[in-house]
Structures are given as C-alpha cells and as structure tokens.
Amino acid sequence: MTYQGEVLSIGALLERAQTGSATTPGAGVGVRHTAAGNAASCASLLAAGGSVESCWRFGILQTLDDYTSTLRRGGTALAAEVFASEPAPTGAIQLDAAFAALADHLAERDGWQTPAWALDPARQAEGWFPSVPAIFRAEAEQDSPRAFRQRGIFITGRSLSRA
DSSP states (O other): OEETTEEOOHHHHHHHHHHTOSOOTTTTOOOOOOHHHHHHHHHHHHHTTOOHHHHIIIIIIHHHHHHHHHHHHHOHHHHHGGGSSOOOOOSOHHHHHHHHHHHHHHHHHHTOOOOGGGGOTTOOOSSBOTTOOGGGHHHHHHHSOHHHHTTTBOOOTTTTOOO
8 A cells, every 4th residue: 555655564554553653634735615715606606596595504604614624634823714815795795794704703712813804894794594493593693603693693503513
C-alpha cells in the first residue's frame, strides 16, 4: 500500500498510526468552501426557482458544516476564513441576513472577530422562521441566538444542531 509516495505494508501503516507519525487527513488543506461560494450557489438556486427554505438548508446549514469541518481540521483562525469574503446578495434578504447572523454567531461563540460585512445593518430580515413549524415559533423567539434574533431571524435551539 502507498502512503505519501512510499510503499508501506499494512503493519507499517498501523505502526505509524499508533505512534502518531502519520499525518492527519486533510492537514495542510486550506478553506475548501466559503460562505461567499455557498451564497452564490443559493443565488443560482433561487434564480432557478428554488425556495428560500431550501437555501436555508443548502446555504446556511452547509456553511455551518463547512465551518465546523474546517475548525476541526485547522483551528479557529482557519475556520474564520470561511467568512472572510463577503457573500454577494442572494436575491433573498432573509438569506443575506442569515449569512451575516451565522458569521456573527460563530465569531462570538468561538472568539474571533466578526467580519465587517456581517455587521451591515442592511442584512436584516423581518420575522423569518426558517424551517421552524408554527407550533415551535414561540420557542424560536425565546431560544434564537442573539446574532439571529437581532437580524429578525428566529430559530430553535435545535436549528443549528448537526449530526
């Protein structure tokens, strides 16, 4: 079996894994996906007739997954780069506000500087409950993190939970 150009036996691979001399998969890889890229994909999805709700799942939750993966792989400084470039308008103010809210929320949670674009007061929705059934709206109004609530987006405590 080959490992970084070397031909190694299974035993040698196991030994490297046990001694910690093997490199972590993905180590040295920078940011793979960004909020700006996911917002552009949402804009295309919306232009093709997709819903704002589907863009919440694809754009916002995908960005959360991308951030979490980058955080695990490269730490906080690298993960913050997921939000370094300002996402262009998607065509739905709710999504534009949600990208800003997510950046602000994660910056506050993980201790990095919120990007200036995320503080733009124009990134504001009005009473949007993405993927929150009516029965859970009171809970969302109460539990929504500050960054989302401040921008008029109401989510439950489970809305940002990922498997």
